[in-house]
Amino acid sequence: MASLFPNLFTRLARPFTSTSSLHFASPATSDFPAGAQTATIAAGCFWGVEHIYRKHFGNGKGLLDARVGYTGGDTEHPSYRAVCNGVTGHAEALQVIFDPATVSYAQLLELFYRMHDPTTANRQGPDVGTQYRSAIYWHNEEQERIAREITRKANEQWYNGKITTELVPAGKWWDAEEYHQLYLDKNPSGYECPSHFVRSFKPLE
Template sequence: MASASTQTATLAAGCFWGVEHLFRKEFGQGKGLLDAKVGYCGGNTASPDYRAVCTGDTGHAEALQITFDPSLVSYRSLLEFFYRMHDPTTKNRQGPDIGTQYRSAIFTHGEEQHKLAESITDKVSKEWYKQALSTEVIPAGQWWNAEEYHQLYLHKNPSGYECPAQ
């Protein structure tokens, strides 16, 4: 959990294995990422599990929750990387992965994050992609950790499924 000197970012950008792997690679090893967990957010089902989320009936997205040190990496930098590492123009899809669980979303923690996420999303839409984005910017709500076998999946299974974000 975040302390007074850390912050939390919660992002959904498709298959959570690849999202976790890329964020750890980019911001790990002293670059600001202190911890990252894959899980489920944004839905209407309590205590969801992977099988239920994959049906698309829970409303949850596969997401990554990052604890980071804002003195080493800014929330803005995390969001800019988020927009570079996946396709935010496709609704409920990343490559061959299709369904609401693969949607693009920024789950914000507080008004400051929400305003910054909306501002960056607007800028990225107009200046980078020059089209509307499907990314949702919404308050984080309840977080549910994914099952343990999903945590650090690509670290434990280097030849595992390479998500489209990669």
């Protein structure tokens, strides 16, 4: 039971909204430059995941858009409160629209394995529950191939065979409520999971 208390405290520390929000399907890549692709990952609390990806790949470095949301479960129109209660099957996740001419899918996944702890199943730091699982949701066969290859390399070269990350096909995506988007930009002193930092590993070979 003791391991549940930090998670309970974290939930209490995070804001819930009493205002209902619409949830949208993932944006069409046709709204972006020709060749734009979608990447979907889960790595714990989505506030920090989005913040790190925007910092590393924004401002002309390949990231065209990023949205936090929910995926991997079987509940329609999930709310943040329901996802945090662990009753939806969904993970807190990030969906990135990127320009593969500027940044590769492999580079996005290498940062994924650098910026969180993929060895703790259903947990990132004090955040405990299936909603905080580590997962890569691939969108086509080529992404699946790359995801498995990067995972194998990271497992061998960085994590000594302890990676628990799920590799599964992308399913239906639900945007999180608007106040979650760019949360740490809007709230610089807001909660950021202590597991979210970029590790100084050697580049994957």
